[in-house]
Amino acid sequence: MRILLVEDDPLIGDAIRVRLTRAGITVDWLEDGASLDGIAELAGFDLMILDLGLPDRDGFEILRERRADWSGTPILILSARYELDSRVRGLDLGADDYLVKPFEMEELLARCRALARRRGNSLSGVRQYRDLRIDPASLMVWRGGESVALTPKVFALLLRFVENQGRVLTRNALEEHLYGWNGEAESNTLEVFVSQIRRKLGADLIQTIRGVGYMLPRE
Numbered sequence: 001m002r003i004l005l006v007e008d009d010p011l012i013g014d015a016i017r018v019r020l021t022r023a024g025i026t027v028d029w030l031e032d033g034a035s036l037d038g039i040a041e042l043a044g045f046d047l048m049i050l051d052l053g054l055p056d057r058d059g060f061e062i063l064r065e066r067r068a069d070w071s072g073t074p075i076l077i078l079s080a081r082y083e084l085d086s087r088v089r090g091l092d093l094g095a096d097d098y099l100v101k102p103f104e105m106e107e108l109l110a111r112c113r114a115l116a117r118r119r120g121n122s123l124s125g126v127r128q129y130r131d132l133r134i135d136p137a138s139l140m141v142w143r144g145g146e147s148v149a150l151t152p153k154v155f156a157l158l159l160r161f162v163e164n165q166g167r168v169l170t171r172n173a174l175e176e177h178l179y180g181w182n183g184e185a186e187s188n189t190l191e192v193f194v195s196q197i198r199r200k201l202g203a204d205l206i207q208t209i210r211g212v213g214y215m216l217p218r219e
Contacts, residue, residue: 001116001136001156002026002044002177006036006062007051007078012101016049019105020112024139024152024159028180033057036066044176045073047115049108052079052090060093067094074115078103113137129162129219132201141201148200153178154193161197161206166218168209 003020007013008031017027028045030036033054052059059077067075074096079086082100090098096118097111113136127134133142139155141148150158160169160177171190178190194206194214207215 001046001112001159002028002180003112004039004045004048005029006031006033006049006054006059008032008053008055009051012051012078015105016108019109022152023109024136024156025112026156026178026180033059033062036062047112048073048075049112050075050077050095052077052081052086060089063090063093063095074118076108076111076115078108127159127162129165129216130202132162134159134162143201150196150200154196157190157193158197158201161214161216165216168212168215170213174213 001024003025005013005016005027007016007029010031013029013031017029020027033056050059050062054062059079063075063077075094076097076099077090077095078099078101079090080101081087087098087100096115099108099111127136131144134155135141136159139150139152141150141155141158156178157174160174174190178193194208197206198204205216207217209215
């Protein structure tokens with residue numbers, strides 16, 4: 001799962017990034033509203049977390065201007081504005097959820113999972129593929145009933161393939177999903193991750209499409 005976080009408080013933003021990353025989620029973090037102007041749509045993201053009290057723009061203004069362009073992507077508001085009027089206004093302007101600061105990280109993560117379930121994406125519950133059971137909430141994988149240990153990044157890669165069965169995924173798209181805009185990976189990192197999936201879960205699981213990328217055959 002990949003999330004766009006818009007939060008100006010460095011302590012809150014870093015804490016969210018660290019906790020969600022530990023849960024296997026890729027987080028791209030913006031610290032002001034102006035940086036959103038370069039993003040035409042949220043198609044590459046599974047969820048947006050938006051702070052209302054940004055230094056340069058009001059979050060309500062962002063919701064009003066952009067909701068139509070981002071109609072398919074859930075938006076979760078974070079705000080210190082606890083008044084009923086603010087909560088109602090945010091939801092009426094198109095937010096899918098509203099969480100008041102201060103908040104517990106585990107509640108934020110649970111709300112992310114709930115929004116993912118509505119959309120039917122990567123945190124939405126246990127997945128089944130052939131003899132594999134994949135649980136995004138616990139980052140656990142079972143093959144034929146036996147648990148298989150994967151690192152968070154390898155797990156995220158496997159989940160991306162399962163969610164896109166039958167589609168060829170390019171190297172650039174996979175690396176951006178795993179590391180976001182600013183993440184840097186070694187030149188052979190993706191190949192190493194694919195090799196680990198094949199070694200632990202089946203040599204024929206992931207197909208290499210030469211010159212393009214990789215594909216998980218549709219079940």
